[in-house]
Amino acid sequence: MSTLGIWFVGARGSLATTATLGLHALAAGLTEAIGCVTEHPELDRRGLAGYDEVLVGGHDVVDTPLVKRAEELVAGGVVPQHLLRLVGDRLAATEHRLRHGVENAGTSGRGQRAEVERLARDIRAFGEEVDHVVVVDVSSTEQPYSPDDDTSSWSALRAAWEAGRAPLPASSVYACAALLADAAHAGFTPSTGIDLPALRQLAHQRAIPFAGCDGKTGETLVKSALAPMFATRALEVRSWTSVNLLGGGDGATLADPAAASSKTRAKRSGLDSMLGRPVDGPMHIDYVADLGDWKTAWDHVRFDGFLGTRMTMQFTWEGCDSTLAAPLVLDLARLLGRARAAGVLGPVPELGFFFKSPYDSDEHRLAQQWEALTRWSADCAARVERLTGEPDS
Amino acid sequence: MSTLGIWFVGARGSLATTATLGLHALAAGLTEAIGCVTEHPELDRRGLAGYDEVLVGGHDVVDTPLVKRAEELVAGGVVPQHLLRLVGDRLAATEHRLRHGVENAGTSGRGQRAEVERLARDIRAFGEEVDHVVVVDVSSTEQPYSPDDDTSSWSALRAAWEAGRAPLPASSVYACAALLADAAHAGFTPSTGIDLPALRQLAHQRAIPFAGCDGKTGETLVKSALAPMFATRALEVRSWTSVNLLGGGDGATLADPAAASSKTRAKRSGLDSMLGRPVDGPMHIDYVADLGDWKTAWDHVRFDGFLGTRMTMQFTWEGCDSTLAAPLVLDLARLLGRARAAGVLGPVPELGFFFKSPYDSDEHRLAQQWEALTRWSADCAARVERLTGEPDS
Amino acid sequence: MSTLGIWFVGARGSLATTATLGLHALAAGLTEAIGCVTEHPELDRRGLAGYDEVLVGGHDVVDTPLVKRAEELVAGGVVPQHLLRLVGDRLAATEHRLRHGVENAGTSGRGQRAEVERLARDIRAFGEEVDHVVVVDVSSTEQPYSPDDDTSSWSALRAAWEAGRAPLPASSVYACAALLADAAHAGFTPSTGIDLPALRQLAHQRAIPFAGCDGKTGETLVKSALAPMFATRALEVRSWTSVNLLGGGDGATLADPAAASSKTRAKRSGLDSMLGRPVDGPMHIDYVADLGDWKTAWDHVRFDGFLGTRMTMQFTWEGCDSTLAAPLVLDLARLLGRARAAGVLGPVPELGFFFKSPYDSDEHRLAQQWEALTRWSADCAARVERLTGEPDS
Amino acid sequence: MSTLGIWFVGARGSLATTATLGLHALAAGLTEAIGCVTEHPELDRRGLAGYDEVLVGGHDVVDTPLVKRAEELVAGGVVPQHLLRLVGDRLAATEHRLRHGVENAGTSGRGQRAEVERLARDIRAFGEEVDHVVVVDVSSTEQPYSPDDDTSSWSALRAAWEAGRAPLPASSVYACAALLADAAHAGFTPSTGIDLPALRQLAHQRAIPFAGCDGKTGETLVKSALAPMFATRALEVRSWTSVNLLGGGDGATLADPAAASSKTRAKRSGLDSMLGRPVDGPMHIDYVADLGDWKTAWDHVRFDGFLGTRMTMQFTWEGCDSTLAAPLVLDLARLLGRARAAGVLGPVPELGFFFKSPYDSDEHRLAQQWEALTRWSADCAARVERLTGEPDS
Ligand SMILES: NC(=O)c1ccc[n+]([C@@H]2O[C@H](COP(=O)([O-])OP(=O)(O)OC[C@H]3O[C@@H](n4cnc5c(N)ncnc54)[C@H](O)[C@@H]3O)[C@@H](O)[C@H]2O)c1
Ligand SMILES: NC(=O)c1ccc[n+]([C@@H]2O[C@H](COP(=O)([O-])OP(=O)(O)OC[C@H]3O[C@@H](n4cnc5c(N)ncnc54)[C@H](O)[C@@H]3O)[C@@H](O)[C@H]2O)c1
Numbered sequence A, B, C, D: 001m002s003t004l005g006i007w008f009v010g011a012r013g014s015l016a017t018t019a020t021l022g023l024h025a026l027a028a029g030l031t032e033a034i035g036c037v038t039e040h041p042e043l044d045r046r047g048l049a050g051y052d053e054v055l056v057g058g059h060d061v062v063d064t065p066l067v068k069r070a071e072e073l074v075a076g077g078v079v080p081q082h083l084l085r086l087v088g089d090r091l092a093a094t095e096h097r098l099r100h101g102v103e104n105a106g107t108s109g110r111g112q113r114a115e116v117e118r119l120a121r122d123i124r125a126f127g128e129e130v131d132h133v134v135v136v137d138v139s140s141t142e143q144p145y146s147p148d149d150d151t152s153s154w155s156a157l158r159a160a161w162e163a164g165r166a167p168l169p170a171s172s173v174y175a176c177a178a179l180l181a182d183a184a185h186a187g188f189t190p191s192t193g194i195d196l197p198a199l200r201q202l203a204h205q206r207a208i209p210f211a212g213c214d215g216k217t218g219e220t221l222v223k224s225a226l227a228p229m230f231a232t233r234a235l236e237v238r239s240w241t242s243v244n245l246l247g248g249g250d251g252a253t254l255a256d257p258a259a260a261s262s263k264t265r266a267k268r269s270g271l272d273s274m275l276g277r278p279v280d281g282p283m284h285i286d287y288v289a290d291l292g293d294w295k296t297a298w299d300h301v302r303f304d305g306f307l308g309t310r311m312t313m314q315f316t317w318e319g320c321d322s323t324l325a326a327p328l329v330l331d332l333a334r335l336l337g338r339a340r341a342a343g344v345l346g347p348v349p350e351l352g353f354f355f356k357s358p359y360d361s362d363e364h365r366l367a368q369q370w371e372a373l374t375r376w377s378a379d380c381a382a383r384v385e386r387l388t389g390e391p392d393s
């Protein structure tokens, strides 16, 4: 087995802080791995890095100390107080591995290229300490971005930089840096990140695996379990309304309709795909400051049954976004780290289980995604075992 | 393709009446096949009887005319008025194929055997008009029944009759009659029906397929879609509370705690199996007369996430039981009719998709049941095609 | 007792059609007066017009026959089919008392004044048939309107007309016509209607009572019962989220954010007033075509208790807007008709029980509004009795 | 102003511990008085004891230290950790004022009388430290009890004791002791307590005020706000279903159907009275251990509107029982302490606002109870001011 480095973009956010603190607690045997998919008995764990074999580093643009962020999470009921007390030292140690990121993507070609290289150096330096690095983007959701010719290939991108243009949005600056530092990449936000022809090409050239995008943790998760029920039972969904109330940093970002629109677009398209046609109904993401990291989602489904009978189903989901997402982020890093070792490269559609908008896959149904994940995981495990020659548990 | 006969036990109940009326409406092209699983594009329909190739007959112990029952369903908002007007004649024709059943299972051995034979004659006579008969039990749920040695084999059963004992509950009297009349059997209620060693043995001897038990139409259906989500996401369900409010004939029967207990036991065991361990939480079935055929179910799920965070999900399901169940009853009859033609015999676990307590299967997860069903369906379709030599759409 | 005429603005809308049909059914003794507040034992009914003493007329800008609209309501499950069959003749008779209204409020001063006069003539002609007329505005909600000096007094308004300006929005054109025709006025929509200094002055001059505005029938009704509970129990409401899904004509109108904003503003201010301070939380009105006249509202209340404990309450309301509003519209007409007879003039804050934004009252608490209503009603009853000298039941 | 002593029966229970800790926090200015009705601006507070003028003592039958119970409440998320740290000393001081109570009510007449006297001595001793004592029963709910002739008068009770009989249930033993110790009494549970002719007579003789019974804190509170809405709007409630899920000590007690039945009977009768007739629908109280002190209630209301249209409302209430009840317990003690000073005696129906089954009152409507409470409070305040001659804030 090999050591793993997780490099968070947005390392001081709620999600990264929860994941970091949780990892330390797991490594110290202080908490159970609830919500960690990689602990599921159906998932082949051979060759995955142990929690005590993982180092954390990352970029952020704010300087609030990790421990301070963790205290805020304690106050918000996300993290139990006693855990913070017990892993405070480890958090402080991680603090030393955090670096300042890029506020925005730069305006000059030279500037953007330089930023990419600086970030890559940070990641490469971190990589010295571990066998594999996985960069996980958990920074604030960007506004929607429309790619142009400058990002249509790796050479076009370099040419654009030469010509003084700065075509990449910030999330893609980080993704590019990850690739140049030979790190795998997971895009947990709806931002563009690695999903540009230029960067996909670069990933192939450098034989690097990546996965994304936009973590599926709450209401969309439930949808991906429920919509197939309506579909296979041949019930006609006439409207599906979704309301998401959330506070916290993520909520504040999504209070901006432009940022929210990347989210709702993704949610809607998955639903339509599972139900086989466009479905009516509003979809709201609302910022309610008081809710903090807690999200309340209400969904209302109007469907018709036999002889046109009108029926409804509604559900309310009350979850803590950061603790729903944190274990998945650890899962993704462990799985991509091992995939790297197994020689997997390019987009990994089999990781679609984790995402609202899975790269290179139209499969949104949770059960089918689970089957694909477990099959792929067994396959990676076997390949790693063959390669390393060390039979592992 | 061959003609199909559906013989309902409980032919004048809400469910049977809705299914019969709906079948006539489908045959006449007056309604869409919403909720009919056999119309799903992923399900291989080759060799299934068309709606206009199906005849309905059945047993009941009350004499209320079908048209009267249908009018009550119109009044209760289950069936649209205009449909009843349009298929009233066909309903009246079906009326002539209904026979009086057995109130209870008889007390003397001779009496029970005679009842079985009388019922079998009714079914066999009906079978003259069609190629295959499927008996579908949609009668009132019986009280739980504990089998003894008398039903441990077909010869033991016959010996018991000889000795003057009457070991079968009513639902099994019907199932036995079905087998003696060479009809397939589907048990849509939680009653014992065919599920006794004696009758299973008889089914094998006579090479007859059967499926059951207890239609999965409402809250349990939703559970079978949602519970796997919690399981594969490694979220710890701490309690799952279920409340079912229903009126109608079925509600009145289940107001009797003894009858309700067959239902709740089945519901609970499926959930525990999907979640991998017993889960706390009450489960209520309440009779609320005013609700008629409409069922409201409320479920409350308390689960823990990463770091022990406490979260909840709740849903409310408002459905019309009879229109949820009716298309499934038609599906089961079509599928078992074709299975018969394909030479399938004994219990069909691949029909578990339709049931709360699938015979000979521990699989309660809806998505996995769907995969099994579609695979099996394609297999049957192919066998029928081979056997009949007629390529079919 | 005296005969009453109800003149609907928007006479062919869902609400007016339901109210008209329902009135005919009540007059014919074919339905119970469910939802009719004037039938409540605590409300003094002496002197109210009987249902068989009421005539209906009205304006609309579409020509769809009433019977056709009623058939649509039957199809939408708002009105039972058999009722329509039984009162079809009476509806056809009402058809003859409907007149074409004004599409918009006119652009020239002369045009607007002429319209007011034409409408007033229609109403006055109708008034020949009855003792008192109450004009009830149930037409589509207008976009918000900002009054200017031209409507600051009745003389300013006439001067503006002289000067060629047309300052009134359509709803106020109708209200002005009502006053000139000596009819009382009830504004059941959030539109401006009578609520302009010019028209209030005219109402006083002509000694005419009026009430408004915006019928309180669904989620706001529930709020006015629940918010006082939080307030008197000293629980701190931190956020109150409201989502309203509705189809139908009203839903289509409110799909326009400008029109919706009049509604949400009213809803919000009532809540803030009952809770004693501004409360956070989004408020949505969404058009979901499929829902027709049925409204589903979901409210989520986050409140703190002792020691800062975080608690929540949520409710879902599934109601039929037209049948919730129709009996109130009849109530208002009966009460205003009698108030007229009792010599009441100007705004009637005691009718606040019926409205989201009661004129001349800050009282939004339902229980207090009920007390005010019953007291006022008893007072009117007594006055009418004194005036007419006829002791009434 | 005078000092007040609160004597809790069940002093180590969740509710008493929360109230005690909260009182200390209020006295120290460490928390806001959220949920304290006596702080409402509409309630006349002149003459009420300040939080820093209140002492706590009490009986219980278990010996778990208060601080330990408080730690459990912290773990259950009922009480914030920092508060416990800050008032730990005060809690320890209160510990010294707790005495051992009576397990059950005794079996011999002599034994029961002796217990009453012993308990009365405890209370009287505590009373030395303060001006007025209010005994508040917050112990576990007893099984229903049927009074007989022995409790029909104070003399009959003494005669029964003489004759060797022990007719009082434990809650009444405490109530009797309270009266003999000249303390006012508040029955916050559904147990019999003071509500026997013998004890009511004694209260009158000794000129002591009392109030009860069964605190109205959750779902019944909501009902008392909502049911009047349906009633005054003349909507016909066809069924009202209530489900209460709760853990904690109270939940464990109520898991016993006999104990639960006292609760559900009270809840049902209030609803029927507000709606004017018996209403159908099940009412469940379920013990779900995992919920701890948190209660989730789901209510489903089916009602008809105009023309018989079928509508529904449902709500989910997620509250913390102990923090909902604790401030009310403090309110009751403060109000009864002042009532004592004002010379009030016997049952106080004006305190019905706090109870599910208010003594000597049929009024269950929250708004009307609020009016009665504020009026009575102003009256008491005025009387106390007159008596003491000291104008108070
Ligand atoms: N938590 C979930 O359930 C979930 C699910 C899906 C997606 N996500 C996504 O994960 C992301 C993080 O969520 P969160 O709740 O932690 O939000 P957050 O606001 O608490 O954290 C975001 C962090 O990103 C940092 N950041 C912003 N711009 C940056 C930049 N240019 N470079 C580096 N860091 C930058 C911020 O300073 C902040 O610390 C969001 O985009 C969210 O949409 C979260
Ligand atoms: N509708 C659903 O969603 C659903 C789902 C699962 C199971 N079920 C089961 O299906 C059955 C039918 O439901 P329903 O709503 O139509 O109930 P129902 O009460 O309307 O009809 C039952 C019919 O069975 C008849 N019957 C009773 N005893 C009989 C006997 N000994 N022989 C013949 N007929 C007899 C009754 O007279 C009645 O006509 C019930 O057992 C129910 O539990 C229904």
Ligand SMILES: NC(=O)c1ccc[n+]([C@@H]2O[C@H](COP(=O)([O-])OP(=O)(O)OC[C@H]3O[C@@H](n4cnc5c(N)ncnc54)[C@H](O)[C@@H]3O)[C@@H](O)[C@H]2O)c1
Pocket: C009, C010, C011, C012, C013, C014, C015, C016, C059, C060, C061, C062, C101, C102, C103, C104, C137, C138, C139, C140, C141, C142, C170, C188, C189, C190, C214, C215, C216, C217, C218, C248, C249, C250, C253, C321, C322, C324, C325
């Ligand atoms: N139903 C409720 O519960 C409720 C509650 C509060 C307020 N309201 C208000 O009542 C009104 C009616 O609701 P509805 O559901 O019947 O809507 P609807 O769309 O079915 O009916 C509105 C009618 O007004 C007519 N109209 C439009 N402009 C007109 C004009 N200039 N002159 C005359 N008629 C005109 C339309 O042609 C239509 O027939 C709406 O404004 C709605 O906001 C309804």
Ligand SMILES: NC(=O)c1ccc[n+]([C@@H]2O[C@H](COP(=O)([O-])OP(=O)(O)OC[C@H]3O[C@@H](n4cnc5c(N)ncnc54)[C@H](O)[C@@H]3O)[C@@H](O)[C@H]2O)c1
Pocket: D009, D010, D011, D012, D013, D014, D015, D016, D059, D060, D061, D062, D101, D102, D103, D104, D137, D138, D139, D140, D141, D170, D188, D189, D190, D214, D215, D216, D217, D218, D248, D249, D250, D253, D321, D322, D324, D325
């Ligand atoms: N919390 C609420 O919202 C609420 C509302 C209405 C009524 N109540 C009632 O208040 C009571 C207390 O509730 P809780 O949650 O604190 O319960 P709890 O179980 O935590 O506390 C009850 C306490 O009473 C003690 N006790 C039992 N028998 C006794 C006896 N004979 N003498 C003295 N003490 C005895 C127990 O040892 C325990 O400490 C219950 O009866 C409950 O039904 C509570």
Ligand code: NA
Pocket: A357, A358, A359, A360, A361, A362, A363
């Ligand atoms: Na995709």
Ligand code: NA
Pocket: C357, C358, C359, C360, C361, C362, C363
């Ligand atoms: Na007002």
